Amino acid sequence: MNWEALIPFVAVVVLVFFIGLWSSRKVHSSKSFLEGYFLGDRSLGGFILAMTMTATYGSASSFLGGPGVAYTEGLGWVLLAMSQVVTGYFVLMVLGKKFAIVSRKYQSITMVDFLKNRYRSTPVVLIASASIIIFLFFAMAAQWIGGARLIESLTGMSYVSALFIFALSVLIYVAVGGFRAVAVTDAVQGSIMFIGTLILLIATIVAGGGISNIIADLTAENPNLITPYGADGSLTPAYVSSFWILVGVGVIALPQIAVRAMSYRNTKSMHRAIILGTIVVGFIMLNMHLIGVFARPILPGIEVGDTVMPLLALEVLPPWVAGFVLAAPMAAIMSTVDSLLLLVSSTVVKDVYINYIKPNATRKHVQRLSISVTAILGIIVFLMALDPPDFIIWLNLLAFGGLEAAFIWPIVMGLYWKKGNKYGAIASMIVGIGLYVASNEFFPEPFGLHEIVLPVVCSFFAYVIASLVTQNSENHPV
Numbered sequence: 001m002n003w004e005a006l007i008p009f010v011a012v013v014v015l016v017f018f019i020g021l022w023s024s025r026k027v028h029s030s031k032s033f034l035e036g037y038f039l040g041d042r043s044l045g046g047f048i049l050a051m052t053m054t055a056t057y058g059s060a061s062s063f064l065g066g067p068g069v070a071y072t073e074g075l076g077w078v079l080l081a082m083s084q085v086v087t088g089y090f091v092l093m094v095l096g097k098k099f100a101i102v103s104r105k106y107q108s109i110t111m112v113d114f115l116k117n118r119y120r121s122t123p124v125v126l127i128a129s130a131s132i133i134i135f136l137f138f139a140m141a142a143q144w145i146g147g148a149r150l151i152e153s154l155t156g157m158s159y160v161s162a163l164f165i166f167a168l169s170v171l172i173y174v175a176v177g178g179f180r181a182v183a184v185t186d187a188v189q190g191s192i193m194f195i196g197t198l199i200l201l202i203a204t205i206v207a208g209g210g211i212s213n214i215i216a217d218l219t220a221e222n223p224n225l226i227t228p229y230g231a232d233g234s235l236t237p238a239y240v241s242s243f244w245i246l247v248g249v250g251v252i253a254l255p256q257i258a259v260r261a262m263s264y265r266n267t268k269s270m271h272r273a274i275i276l277g278t279i280v281v282g283f284i285m286l287n288m289h290l291i292g293v294f295a296r297p298i299l300p301g302i303e304v305g306d307t308v309m310p311l312l313a314l315e316v317l318p319p320w321v322a323g324f325v326l327a328a329p330m331a332a333i334m335s336t337v338d339s340l341l342l343l344v345s346s347t348v349v350k351d352v353y354i355n356y357i358k359p360n361a362t363r364k365h366v367q368r369l370s371i372s373v374t375a376i377l378g379i380i381v382f383l384m385a386l387d388p389p390d391f392i393i394w395l396n397l398l399a400f401g402g403l404e405a406a407f408i409w410p411i412v413m414g415l416y417w418k419k420g421n422k423y424g425a426i427a428s429m430i431v432g433i434g435l436y437v438a439s440n441e442f443f444p445e446p447f448g449l450h451e452i453v454l455p456v457v458c459s460f461f462a463y464v465i466a467s468l469v470t471q472n473s474e475n476h477p478v
Helices: 003-028 033-042 046-057 060-073 075-106 111-119 122-155 159-207 211-221 237-247 249-253 255-262 267-298 305-316 319-357 363-385 393-416 422-442 453-469
Strands: none
Touching (some): 003 122, 060 075, 060 267, 060 319, 075 111, 075 249, 075 255, 075 393, 111 122, 111 393, 111 422, 122 159, 122 255, 122 319, 159 305, 159 319, 159 363, 237 249, 249 255, 249 393, 267 305, 305 319, 319 363, 393 453, 422 453
């Protein structure tokens, strides 16, 4: 066990843990438990909003899986990954003021809550809730596996022991603290991610003898590693361009990201978060994926891509610095896990239980149920993660695509098109989810494009056509 690296690593995790517990005090003093627990009383400032979006979006796939694929594919994957730079910009610009105003008007706590009030349709709520629960379970399992792998590589513990430690630390402060704990700890974690990636990139360049030497080594091994097309030429212009929909524009439909657009204090906070979020996401994504490529000449022959990041940090940095830097991917993983866990919990409690089972539940009952459901969901994900797959990045991207196919048009068109109705939303969700599942199963990369493109395009037409055909039916414009 590498104690010199482990001590600063644990110190950062403990710091985040106590910040989460400290933040929980705000929940119990909040006028509305639900609004305090799930939205932080809609009071986030610009810096915290930017960092919570960045830390939630940056995850195990960004810090472990992404660099691992970049290690294999070369600079072409860096180009593809940089499509993520617009994430915060698009979410806050497209949803922005409109989403915040409408969600306050409807008193919406969750994204499904918004869909319920907008469309007044039980099928819309149930399809949306089922989509969140199913797809986010896969996304959460990927993150927990990533966190356990990181602890395992640093400490030498068994995978199961590492998974247990990770699960316990996340569950306690999320269950107790709610959204404010998540948001405040995300601000700390986002700062760690920013600093940690910069330190590791500089150390990697120095260890490789400078950028020119690293590029020369990559060229000597395989000239395709420094082209936009990937090591085997599989990153075609069509695929790279369409990937932008999955990790760029389509991110506005991810519930764990969209809910941030409900939670800021005022317009000034939103504008500040747009600028800060774009800068931080671009900086972190560029650095992490460059690190993955530059690691190839320094540590050749790594077979498990998810281990590139921790192995490189332990190789090129002093142990105590490596412990701090490895807290960056752990911060990303923990912040994503806590956000997803809270989102699924809010779906079960707010969108299903309170809406359809016990609408007149007391505050104390809701409080106990929310904490209990969060803990139970965490235990279920822990059990799912006991038998991990070989790769986590594709599991995470699969969840992204499913959520985007389900939600993008019911949210965007629901906000901006008054003629959109519940029939359009139902048609869009069914077509989007159905085509996405079918595309992944039977005809991957249709026309050379990523699997997300066809469901997004077809679900748009399904929304518009179904809404226009049923215009005589009851409509609920924003």
